[in-house]
Amino acid sequence: MYTEKVMDHFENPRNVGEIENASGSGTVGNAKCGDIMKMDIKVENGVITDAKFKTFGCCAAVATSSMATEMIKGKTVEEALALTNKQVMDELGGLPPVKIHCSVLAEESIRAALEDYRRKNA
Amino acid sequence: MNHKMIYLDNAATTAVRPEVLSAMLPWFTEHYGNPSSIHRAGRDAKIAVENARKQVAAAIGAQPQEIYFTGGGSESDNWAIRGLADVKKGKHIITSAVEHHAVLHTCEYLEKKGYRVTYLPVDEFGRVNPQDVKNAIDDDTLLVSIMAANNEIGTVEPIAEIGAIAKAAGIPFHTDAVQAVGAIPIDVNALNVDMLSMSAHKFNGPKGVGALYIRKGVRISPFIFGGAQERNMRAGTENLASIVGMGKAIEIAAAELGEHAKRFSAMRDRLIAGVQKTIPDVRLNGHPTDRLPNNFNMCFRYIEGESLLMRLDLIGVEGSSGSACTSGSLDPSHVLLAIGLPHEIAHGSLRLTLGLDTTEEDIDFVQEELPKIVQTLRDMSPLYPRCNVKENA
Numbered sequence: 194m195y196t197e198k199v200m201d202h203f204e205n206p207r208n209v210g211e212i213e214n215a216s217g218s219g220t221v222g223n224a225k226c227g228d229i230m231k232m233d234i235k236v237e238n239g240v241i242t243d244a245k246f247k248t249f250g251c252c253a254a255v256a257t258s259s260m261a262t263e264m265i266k267g268k269t270v271e272e273a274l275a276l277t278n279k280q281v282m283d284e285l286g287g288l289p290p291v292k293i294h295c296s297v298l299a300e301e302s303i304r305a306a307l308e309d310y311r312r313k314n315a
Numbered sequence: 316m317n318h319k320m321i322y323l324d325n326a327a328t329t330a331v332r333p334e335v336l337s338a339m340l341p342w343f344t345e346h347y348g349n350p351s352s353i354h355r356a357g358r359d360a361k362i363a364v365e366n367a368r369k370q371v372a373a374a375i376g377a378q379p380q381e382i383y384f385t386g387g388g389s390e391s392d393n394w395a396i397r398g399l400a401d402v403k404k405g406k407h408i409i410t411s412a413v414e415h416h417a418v419l420h421t422c423e424y425l426e427k428k429g430y431r432v433t434y435l436p437v438d439e440f441g442r443v444n445p446q447d448v449k450n451a452i453d454d455d456t457l458l459v460s461i462m463a464a465n466n467e468i469g470t471v472e473p474i475a476e477i478g479a480i481a482k483a484a485g486i487p488f489h490t491d492a493v494q495a496v497g498a499i500p501i502d503v504n505a506l507n508v509d510m511l512s513m514s515a516h517k518f519n520g521p522k523g524v525g526a527l528y529i530r531k532g533v534r535i536s537p538f539i540f541g542g543a544q545e546r547n548m549r550a551g552t553e554n555l556a557s558i559v560g561m562g563k564a565i566e567i568a569a570a571e572l573g574e575h576a577k578r579f580s581a582m583r584d585r586l587i588a589g590v591q592k593t594i595p596d597v598r599l600n601g602h603p604t605d606r607l608p609n610n611f612n613m614c615f616r617y618i619e620g621e622s623l624l625m626r627l628d629l630i631g632v633e634g635s636s637g638s639a640c641t642s643g644s645l646d647p648s649h650v651l652l653a654i655g656l657p658h659e660i661a662h663g664s665l666r667l668t669l670g671l672d673t674t675e676e677d678i679d680f681v682q683e684e685l686p687k688i689v690q691t692l693r694d695m696s697p698l699y700p701r702c703n704v705k706e707n708a
Contacts, residue, residue: 200625203622203625204629206695209694209695220697224658224659224662224698225658225659226639226658227619227638227639227647227658227659227662228619229696229697229698230697231697247695247696247697248695248696248697249617249618249619249659249695249696249697249698250619250622251619251621251622251625251638252621252622252625254619254622255622255695
């Protein structure tokens with residue numbers, strides 16, 4: 194039911210952890226539904242130089258968090274804001290229909306971290 | 316990594332025993348007659364079906380004519396409840412909050428048809444209080460249906476007491492014994508059961524075949540109309556080879572029940588104790604002693620069940636979970652919620668159910684690997700308290 198890429202990101206998640214003095218961080222989801230994602234980003238001169246995540250959730254939630262951090266690293270804040278859940282999903286080779294909400298959470302967690310960054314730098 | 320698969324999902328289904336398979340095979344290609352046919356091949360098939368009926372009856376202390384073969388446990392549950400509601404006076408059914416969906420969804424269907432259903436709560440171990448059954452009975456009650464043992468948390472229900480209460484009130488008592496038959500002793504007379512559902516693939520028989528026990532004198536409507544099979548109650552040419560397999564499987568299971576129960580419960584208790592000793596923030600689900608011998612069900616705080624299952628699968632260990640992600644909905648298992656667990660803890664459940672092939676080495680392996688997997692997932696979890704994270708790591 195999961196693609197090889199999903200399994201790879203689940204088995205060897207990239208960028209797990211937290212960033213000390215992060216430029217922005219955001220947490221989305223809730224434990225009731227079984228998915229929580231916390232995203233930390235480091236922004237230097239408008240470019241995301243580092244991204245780390247912590248996720249409580251299923252295989253798809255872990256894989257989408259991992260992939261999303263990989264995709265925004267090196268991107269400008271504006272570019273990262275344009276990232277959609279569909280792009281994350283496509284990059285993973287697709288997700289089972291019941292797991293699409295996991296990719297939505299990944300998009301939302303990045304947006305939340307970026308908004309936090311903008312608030313701090315307004 | 317190159318090690319064998321460790322299958323610990325025997326509550327989901329079991330392997331067909333080699334003796335069962337060889338008992339079944341001739342009925343596909345050599346003796347393939349229709350049990351309704353008058354000729355020799357038909358008569359032989361009929362004898363085989365009736366022999367299996369005797370084997371099933373003997374295993375639960377019933378008479379052969381009280382056994383009706385079905386397509387499995389869910390069908391038996393559907394038939395027992397709908398079939399009785401069809402012909403019996405009354406519009407009220409008593410069941411529990413922790414039943415299998417085959418019972419719950421049948422009851423929900425009947426609610427839409429105008430029936431009233433009482434879903435009794437359970438205690439922290441998942442047990443129904445027989446007194447609650449007694450209090451729920453009213454003039455309109457037509458059926459009490461309480462499972463013999465829970466498929467998720469393994470808790471064995473006090474069905475002898477519930478059966479006695481139903482009997483005293485003159486109300487038929489059905490029990491979904493799909494997980495119990497072949498695992499713990501079941502005697503329909505000692506337990507005062509009027510109808511009992513079972514499924515062959517839970518006790519090393521084939522899938523797609525089960526039975527409903529209907530006590531002599533209890534009237535329910537037929538489930539399938541057509542030919543005269545199953546004494547006009549369930550039409551359709553018999554699933555001959557599978558019925559033969561079910562008979563053989565239950566005969567062996569009943570004979571070996573004590574021996575396996577002893578072995579399974581020792582391994583189960585060793586695993587529970589080992590996990591409790593090596594992993595903090597865990598919880599045993601279900602009753603500590605009144606539980607199915609092969610059932611381990613624990614919650615691991617701060618992590619989610621599907622991730623845990625997939626990590627175990629990667630090292631060859633096959634289990635199951637009551638998390639939302641494995642149930643296909645946003646809610647975790649109704650059983651874990653019914654025993655009072657908050658959602659976030661219920662999401663982190665793991666069920667391991669032992670079977671004939673399970674060895675002490677398998678338990679050692681799980682015991683050794685589980686703490687590492689749980690720690691990996693906890694280190695990844697935003698819910699895991701920071702104070703537990705090694706500061707100098």
